[in-house]
Amino acid sequence: MNNFSAVSSLLDNDFYKFTMQNAVIKLFPFAKVKYKFINRGQHSFPKDFSKILRENLNKMAYLKLSNEERVFLEKNCPYLDSSYLNFLNKYQYNPKEVNIFQKGENIQMYIEGLWSNVILWEVPLMAIMSELYYKLTGADKKISEKKITNITKEKLEKYKKLKVKIGEYGTRRRFSYRVHKIVLKTLINEGDSFFIGSSNVHFSHIFSIKPIGTQGHEWIMFHASKYGFNIADRIAMENWLNIYRGKLGIALSDTYTSPIFFKNFNKKLSNLFKGVRHDSGDPISFAKETIKHYKKFNINPIKKKIIFSDNLNPYKVSCISSFCKKKISACFGIGTNFTNDIGFPSMNMVIKMVKALPEEGKKWISVVKLSNVKEKSTGKKNMIFSAKKILRI
CATH class of the missing domain: 3.20.140.10 (nicotinate phosphoribosyltransferase)
Structure with missing residues (x-):
């Protein structure tokens, strides 16, 4: 299991993470945020899950944008300018930004740091958690x-x-x-x-x-x-x-x-x-x-x-x-x-921003998402109540 590696490229991520990262660097370079893992499906995680997950996160620190990958972005995404691609050339994941705790079958996870840095964690982290979950529960051996x-x-x-x-x-x-x-x-x-x-x-x-x-x-x-x-x-x-x-x-x-x-x-x-x-x-x-x-x-x-x-x-x-x-x-x-439609129940989990510090020296602010359906709303109950009151929902 130590050889398991679910993410082997810096670009193994959703495109909107890079487009948002570019915008964040230009408009909010000093903003800090905090994300939280939410286990919507109440999944039970196997023993030592957090330990193996941590080993994988540590490997991600070595991922770098290759010259070939940069050329691909230049050719296919001309709106990502050279200043951003120079940033991405130097970018490295910092595993210290992610805190993981396992208590029995429950996982708690928080990500915190400069928004321009931590924004890339969410998608690959979930991809690793999903693949690792199926590997540790033996499901992955049965698929041709x-x-x-x-x-x-x-x-x-x-x-x-x-x-x-x-x-x-x-x-x-x-x-x-x-x-x-x-x-x-x-x-x-x-x-x-x-x-x-x-x-x-x-x-x-x-x-x-x-x-x-x-x-x-x-x-x-x-x-x-x-x-x-x-x-x-x-x-x-x-x-x-x-x-x-x-x-x-x-x-x-x-x-x-x-x-x-x-x-x-x-x-x-x-x-x-x-x-x-x-x-x-x-x-x-x-x-x-x-x-x-x-x-x-x-x-x-x-x-x-x-x-x-x-x-x-x-x-x-x-x-x-x-x-x-x-x-x-x-x-x-x-x-x-x-x-993820090959005969096993798919995982229902998200990682959402829960706090923001828009400017240095100000207070951290709890953030919420209301959504059109109650189940997809995220954030503290009192902040959701406050947001609904302000918006007259």
Whole structure:
């Protein structure tokens, strides 16, 4: 087990972590944050899990951006400028930023430090935890490449019939690195023109495809700690535009519920952003609301897009695409259903920002995510109550 290594490249991470890191360095270079591991699925972790996890984290300190990887980013992501790529060239994971505790079958984990440094931990950490969990419970010994390929092909056939655009978003809760690679290879070989890419930058490099993604909830959660709940969405979007000048123009819609997002998504932003991402709540209701919102500003919804990314499978995609047809462009980011659907229950866990220190010398502020569904909300109960009161939810 000591030879086990689930992450072997600095780029084995979701693309939006790098795009956010670039923006953080430029706008909030001295901000500090704290993240917490949340075991939503109440998984029981095997004995010595934290010890083996720690060994893996320590190995990550040796990961470096290769020249070949830098060239890939320069060619495929021109909006990541040379100052950021120079930063990434020197970047190293610091395992001291991660504190792990195991008591019986429970794991507690916190990550703390400069936001520009610790932002990259979340996704590879979860990928390691997921793979390690299946290895230590013996599940990984029973899977053949043929089985993984066939399961993926079966889904692809359904998506082909629906004629929908799909992307792969499944790094954080993948069954294993090996399964992820086989799934992606199948998607690329069999996906024809409707497979739009992967959020994983390392695999995008290996398979010579463009990585996909924009920003995550933490981007808006941090803005709430600095500017307040009411205008967090708007300032987060404006800052994003200032950094990327219209590139990576998909706005995330549910950090403080969609109604609050749409209040912030004014005419200027609605025009400048190419579309929105849906990540919680009823997708059809959200599509209706989005179409109504664009029409209010005399914007033709068919020229805009919604990227759906909430726990998707072929049935859900079928329902959503059927509704959106000829009304608004729809794309689908499919995660765990691609990378961890091989006969074992998938893990339900997240790592979320819980505190922020926007400026040195100020107090740490508890941050929350409200989401469109109660189960996906995160943060201290009193802060969630306070945020709902301020936002009149």
